[in-house]
Amino acid sequence: MKICTIRDLLDAHVICGEERLGDHVYSACGSDMMSDVLAYVKDQAVLLTGLVNAQVVRTAEMMDMHCIVFVRSKQPTPDMIELAEESGMVLLASDKRLYEACGILYSNGLVGNKVKKENGV
Amino acid sequence: MSEGLSFHFDVDGEDFTSAGQASVQVKKDLRRLGLDPETIRRVSIAMYEGEINMVIHAGGGHAEVRVEEDAIYIILEDKGPGIADIEQAMQAGFSTAPDTIRSLGFGAGMGLPNMKRYTDDMDIQSTVGVGTRITMRVDLPR
Numbered sequence: 001m002k003i004c005t006i007r008d009l010l011d012a013h014v015i016c017g018e019e020r021l022g023d024h025v026y027s028a029c030g031s032d033m034m035s036d037v038l039a040y041v042k043d044q045a046v047l048l049t050g051l052v053n054a055q056v057v058r059t060a061e062m063m064d065m066h067c068i069v070f071v072r073s074k075q076p077t078p079d080m081i082e083l084a085e086e087s088g089m090v091l092l093a094s095d096k097r098l099y100e101a102c103g104i105l106y107s108n109g110l111v112g113n114k115v116k117k118e119n120g121v
Numbered sequence: 122m123s124e125g126l127s128f129h130f131d132v133d134g135e136d137f138t139s140a141g142q143a144s145v146q147v148k149k150d151l152r153r154l155g156l157d158p159e160t161i162r163r164v165s166i167a168m169y170e171g172e173i174n175m176v177i178h179a180g181g182g183h184a185e186v187r188v189e190e191d192a193i194y195i196i197l198e199d200k201g202p203g204i205a206d207i208e209q210a211m212q213a214g215f216s217t218a219p220d221t222i223r224s225l226g227f228g229a230g231m232g233l234p235n236m237k238r239y240t241d242d243m244d245i246q247s248t249v250g251v252g253t254r255i256t257m258r259v260d261l262p263r
Contacts, residue, residue: 035229038166039213039238051226055173058141059226062148062169064162079138087145 001025001110003067003090006046009104010094012069016081017090025066028110030102034059046110048101050074057083066090071098125189126154132172132199134181137225144169147186154188157262163239164193164259170232170239171197171255177218177227178202179253192241195257203249211237 004021007014014021028046031037037047037059047060048069057080060068067090070076076084076091084091094101106112128150130143148165168184175182179201187194204210211233218228237243240257247253 032226033229034226035231035235038170039229039231039235049226053225054138055141055226058145058169061145062141062162062166064158 001105001108003046003092005108006067006069006105006110007092009108010069010092010096010101012092012094015070015076015091015093016085017067017088020066020088020090023066023090025110027112028102028105029112030071030098032098037063044112046105048098048105050098052076052080054080054083056080057087057089060089061087067092069094069101071096071101125187125194127185127187130184130186132175132181132184134176134179137176137222140173140176141169143184144172150186151188151193156188156193160193160259160261164195167236167239167257167259168195168197170236171195171257173227174232175199175201177222182252190261192261193259195240195255195259197255197257198252200252203251203253204245204247205249207245207247 003023025045027044029041029044030048032049032051034055041063045066047065048071049056050072052074070093073095075093132143133139144165147168148161151161179199182199185196209215213234214230216228216230222228241260242258244256
């Protein structure tokens, strides 16, 4: 799924990373606990969260994620936007709740644990 | 034996917002060395968890990342309160972090187990009232 499709499905606005809206992502996860994201998430490119602090961006960067969607009308702070721009990450904001936003993406084919197979294995 | 390349960082314990800066820098440095992405990811996640722990529990500390021929070593040292029961601290879900930290998205008791999970070896030396030294090793793919 392209990141611009996520934007459209969630009726989200783009905070930064406009130039990467054409990137493809294959999986996503939703959580407000960064500890859990670091513990249980593997090869997921999109993080949906209602948590707003710099550690959200750093956690996503550590996990090699491409895009963060802030739900429940949460707005990232200027220092978070700066961090995201430095690492080339797309930030989106939607007024949907976490459960609803995850459900919309899932039902449109963006899965949770299934990862793109490498080398056809 | 050849001398490995090493990076040193002081981890500021004053400000939770800045926690993780050293890990972000390590990730950039390792990318510059051309190491494979999965190794970089494992090293930076393990170090990030360690850095967060140092800020939450120990008021900061010192981190060293050493790139050797076969593996990357992460050494985290602090002069914090120490870990009284390491076995208990290693249990997933056990945490002594305050609620303020939980509201910031951490303190779920996954830090140390996660560090172990993402590395090939982890050693914790800790003395109550003196501090903690954690050494982690991530093997480089052959």
